[in-house]
Amino acid sequence: MAGNVSTPINFAVIGCGMLGRQQHVPNIAGSPKTVLHTCCDLSDDALAECRDIHGALHTAKDYRAVIRDPEVQAICIATTEKLRLPLIAAAAEAGKPVYCEKPMCTSLEEMRDIQRVVKDAGIPFCVGHNRRSGPAMLEAQAIFREHMTNPAPCPWRFDREGENRPQVEGDGTAAMAVRINDDWYSWKGWALDKGHDPFGPMLFEMTHFTDLCNWFLDAEPEEVTALEYGIFNHGVVIKYETGELATIMMGANGTFGYPKELYEMFGNGAAVAVDHLLEIRTSGIAGAPSRKTYAMLKDRHPDVGTEGGLPGWLAKKRVACQEAEKAGDSSLIFTAEPDKGHAHAIDRFVDEIQGTGPMVCGVDDAVRATRVAFAAITSAHERRIVRLEEI
Numbered sequence: 001m002a003g004n005v006s007t008p009i010n011f012a013v014i015g016c017g018m019l020g021r022q023q024h025v026p027n028i029a030g031s032p033k034t035v036l037h038t039c040c041d042l043s044d045d046a047l048a049e050c051r052d053i054h055g056a057l058h059t060a061k062d063y064r065a066v067i068r069d070p071e072v073q074a075i076c077i078a079t080t081e082k083l084r085l086p087l088i089a090a091a092a093e094a095g096k097p098v099y100c101e102k103p104m105c106t107s108l109e110e111m112r113d114i115q116r117v118v119k120d121a122g123i124p125f126c127v128g129h130n131r132r133s134g135p136a137m138l139e140a141q142a143i144f145r146e147h148m149t150n151p152a153p154c155p156w157r158f159d160r161e162g163e164n165r166p167q168v169e170g171d172g173t174a175a176m177a178v179r180i181n182d183d184w185y186s187w188k189g190w191a192l193d194k195g196h197d198p199f200g201p202m203l204f205e206m207t208h209f210t211d212l213c214n215w216f217l218d219a220e221p222e223e224v225t226a227l228e229y230g231i232f233n234h235g236v237v238i239k240y241e242t243g244e245l246a247t248i249m250m251g252a253n254g255t256f257g258y259p260k261e262l263y264e265m266f267g268n269g270a271a272v273a274v275d276h277l278l279e280i281r282t283s284g285i286a287g288a289p290s291r292k293t294y295a296m297l298k299d300r301h302p303d304v305g306t307e308g309g310l311p312g313w314l315a316k317k318r319v320a321c322q323e324a325e326k327a328g329d330s331s332l333i334f335t336a337e338p339d340k341g342h343a344h345a346i347d348r349f350v351d352e353i354q355g356t357g358p359m360v361c362g363v364d365d366a367v368r369a370t371r372v373a374f375a376a377i378t379s380a381h382e383r384r385i386v387r388l389e390e391i
């Protein structure tokens with residue numbers, strides 16, 4: 001559907017709140033692959049900003065009419081997760097591709113309904129697990145998967161037993177650690193409202209990370225065990241059918257002055273790390289860069305931390321925090337954001353729609369990530385190991 005390879009696609013963004021206006025609206029307006037055709041929201045102020053600042057060709061309040069509009073070729077859903085299935089069902093009925101923010105649903109029942117509706121209609125569908133499309137993440141995943149599929153022995157690996165080394169089950173099998181440092185003071189009121197988000201960050205944040213574990217390990221999740229205290233500290237362990245293990249630690253009493261996320265993958269005598277999507281480091285993989293840094297976005301401090309990567313980011317952040325303190329304005333702490341892949345995700349989804357690129361994060365992958373998150377929720381709640389087949 002939707003245009004030829006070189007023809008930009010007319011997008012409607014439904015839900016132009018914080019994320020919509022920080023990411024999807026400007027990203028769609030700024031990409032040669034997309035046209036910001038319609039912005040749909042209930043707020044006049046939001047719509048005025050979309051029209052006056054971002055150049056939306058049309059604004060509207062009735063999402064049904066927007067989805068039916070024959071000029072609209074694809075839908076980007078960035079309402080809160082309270083509103084998902086009716087939008088997806090309407091888009092499926094109209095045969096239009098959908099990019100849907102995470103989490104894709106608020107219940108397992110809704111998840112299954114969405115999966116069925118998307119599959120029955122056969123529409124291209126992508127869930128906003130955007131980190132998969134970040135340049136650092138994409139490269140790290142490609143390096144790690146290549147090494148796991150075609151491992152080259154590391155010539156300097158310390159091999160005490162050599163020829164006498166016993167054969168042991170699990171030799172080479174991958175493991176992954178995810179560390180998330182967040183500051184809940186930055187969260188919106190609805191994120192803390194059990195009526196709005198009954199499962200809290202175990203769902204709305206966790207699906208990003210369960211998705212990445214599934215993607216890096218490329219295996220079928222089998223069992224999950226989790227502990228949590230309140231809604232700010234969570235520890236999750238995922239075991240995969242083929243023996244891989246992933247741990248996710250999310251702590252929301254942390255600070256924006258320190259990098260949010262660290263991913264470390266190990267397997268076949270090698271390591272790949274992604275530090276805050278600013279740099280990747282590898283060891284034990286011939287030909288892979290030992291360290292590589294990536295461009296930052298919205299850098300207000302180009303003359304500070306010019307070495308880039310993590311040390312460069314920390315230097316910029318220190319200066320930004322000092323500025324914020326001096327001005328009494330905490331919004332000044334933001335500078336030099338890592339590229340978490342939001343814009344690339346939409347562009348890559350256009351390639352998928354037009355048949356020139358791979359599936360970005362389709363409904364089955366999103367369902368798998370969501371089921372692992374629900375298994376973790378169940379495990380923490382019932383204090384037991386939960387098998388995925390239960391979910």
Ligand SMILES: NC(=O)c1ccc[n+]([C@@H]2O[C@H](COP(=O)([O-])OP(=O)(O)OC[C@H]3O[C@@H](n4cnc5c(N)ncnc54)[C@H](O)[C@@H]3O)[C@@H](O)[C@H]2O)c1
Pocket residue numbers: 014015016017018019020040041042043046061063078079080081083101102103128129130188204
């Ligand atoms: N991928 C990411 O990195 C990321 C980051 C933040 C938020 N999110 C997700 O994005 C979603 C939105 O989060 P947010 O912080 O922007 O929320 P928000 O509350 O700021 O924005 C939601 C918007 O949806 C609009 N809306 C509600 N009902 C509507 C309707 N019937 N028709 C049209 N518009 C309607 C609201 O008016 C509001 O402007 C959430 O699901 C959140 O989990 C994803």
